[in-house]
Amino acid sequence: MFAEADAVLLARIQFAFTVSFHFIFPAFSIGLASYLVVLEALWLRTGRQVYLDLFRFWVRIFAVAFAMGVVSGIVMSYQFGTNWAVFSDRAGPVIGPLMAYEVMTAFFLEAGFLGVMLFGMNRVGPRLHFLATLMVGLGTLLSAFWILSANSWMHTPAGFAVNGDGQFVPADWWAVIFNPSFPYRLVHTVIAAYLTTALVVGGVGAWHLLRHRRMRARGGAPAGDDGPSLAGARTMFSMAMWMAALVAPLQILAGDLHGLNTLEHQPVKVMAMEGHFQSHPDGAPLILFGLPDAAAQRVDHAVAIPKLSSLILRHDMNAPLDGLDTVDPSLHPPVAIVFWSFRVMVALGLAMLALGAWSLLARLRGRLYDWPALHRAALAMAPAGFVAVIAGWITTEVGRQPFTVYGLMTTAESASPLDAPAVGASLLAFVVVYFIVFGFGTWYILRLMARGVQVQEPAPGGDEGPIRTAGITPGPAERIARRE
């Protein structure tokens, strides 16, 4: 009995670990793919060199992030079977086709056109190359569509029946795909990916702006790549700050709507997010901070604003809100985790909003490229998107415990009949391999980011060594530039 419980816990840790690692890469590559589409479109339209330089700069980073996403994603597609066989058997008829569509519409599209996007500029010319970039970008969005549909169905199952073998059988695919939480989750997640990328791009731009400032202060501006590199840093910083300023408020709105949707379909999750152990018949307070104590069913040292929670969730100060005391304790999610991860996400969201507002102010004053404190703030916020995405993910996934298919199938029921040693050993192997492999990937991406935007290499065979394949030939760019 004990060993069995342990195996489930280990399987959960393994899933959480591998999915969190995996999620980082698509969260970045969804936004980055769209950014590359925009950059290449701008380059084709205007012929300005700086857009091509930026494209070349970011496409290398995309290649590494995408490869990490693919290999960590293969693991995910098999883990349902290895660790969650009963879930696969019972929910497979609904979840499986959604994932099959993800593979057919998205993965092949991305992988098929990636080679051309990375290596094919001098083979197919700028127009077809742009088509390849567009297809890769489209692929990342389609992928988000299907996988979030599958994920949302597990939160708000709809359009199904249950057969004699206990399997969930699809009855209405439209209802399955567009299940109640899906539109909200899709919008919230895709915007999150865009914001994450904007913050990374902004952070890298800021870093280079600060570097140039330092070099100027020393009086030793290096000749040659200094000019375009500075232009590249400015352009990416400006584009990223526009994105942050416009999209951060939208994201807060989307998050609010998503929260209201959760209140409707998964009220227990919201109770955990809010730390509402008790019911509040006449207006619930908003607990800003505190230490949830699940055993005692209370939040210690709470700092709360009276009635505000009811105002946010019900748009009425005095509306009653149920607490966890109305729910059987065996159906409570781990409150402290949900409570804290939610606060981390919201705090970072507000910080992003502030950064965007600051950048608007800087623009207004004409100091966007000349305000070191803003650049330092943008640099500090560079990883904030990743942290917020993971925190939001934890909030929603831990918040639906103890279920995998909400209200219908528990996590404990879902697991494979495996011995704890098997799961434990594989977990250890995953941890070791992931830290080596993705440690390298992250280190390498950071190094690429630090290198600065290179001016177009004049002669083929620049610094790439054996992979000149990865270079995009200067031919088309120069042709277009000259035409101006």
Add this chain to the structure above:
Amino acid sequence: MDFDIVTVWALLILFAVFAYVVMDGFDLGIGILFPALRPGRGRDQAINSVAPVWDGNETWLVFGGGGLLAAFPLAYGVIMTALYPPVVAMLLALVFRGVAFEARWRDPAHRPWWDLAFNVGSTVAAFAQGVILGALLQGIAVEDRMYAGGWLDWLTPFSLLTGASVVVGYALLGATWLVWKTEGETQARARRLAPLLGLGLLAGIVGVSVATLGLEFDYWDRWTRYPVVLLTAQVPLLTAILAYASWRALRRGRELAPFLLTLGLFALTFVGLCISVFPYVVPRALTIHDAAAPPASLGFMLVGAVVLVPVILAYTGWAYWVFRGKVGHEGYH
């Protein structure tokens, strides 16, 4: 024969697995052959020949896994649980290999280590896939819609033999691919290695076939019952013919033919597997109909597959076409 959507899906997944074996087979094979290629130029050339396409190749593995989950969810759950260690080993090896692919270019200071990781990752992934095949053929214990065996049941001399055979087979695919796509010293080395690997693969095919007939199920009966034997006997016959033809093609200095003929050999082994296994998905425990998802799931997916798979094949073909011709050690010109 009536239109049976379950059989259609079984064939589609078989096709996905075959597409995977064909495409990732040669790029895993290049990893397996890495120690035999000259460090530096030779290896760069080999890597460059697959760099633009390997992401797409591995996607077929995701399609195979995802398709199995979608179309045969019960089989997916049972097989993955039963073969937990080799499946996890395969996944980790693919992770390692995929990253080593990028890293050996980007981190030249540690290139010998990344080359080793690429080689070991490719070999382990291929071996694990072979073990998975062998473990399936020898059968999996199923009770009450769940795997009912221990976590090392898959480990037998037979599964080790299939594992080794797949490693040799992929290496042959890799070698014949290099004969086609490279020139100079790398091509010469690949051409020298190919006949040896071909002999190895033939030995593997014979060994696995004989051992399969000796397994406890009705494999022997299936292959030798009259008049079926008149059909089944064509498989080894064709295998022998193709093997001879590819050996001749190599000797005559042909470049593309050896690769295509090796693909033919792989196709024949697939036909052989179907003869042994069909209509089971987990031999003698679950038929494809036992394990199939409900018609609502299969029909919904089939609509997509009928439209999308040809499109996928078309643009995959286009991507290969864009990068046609010999690859230099410095890349495409």
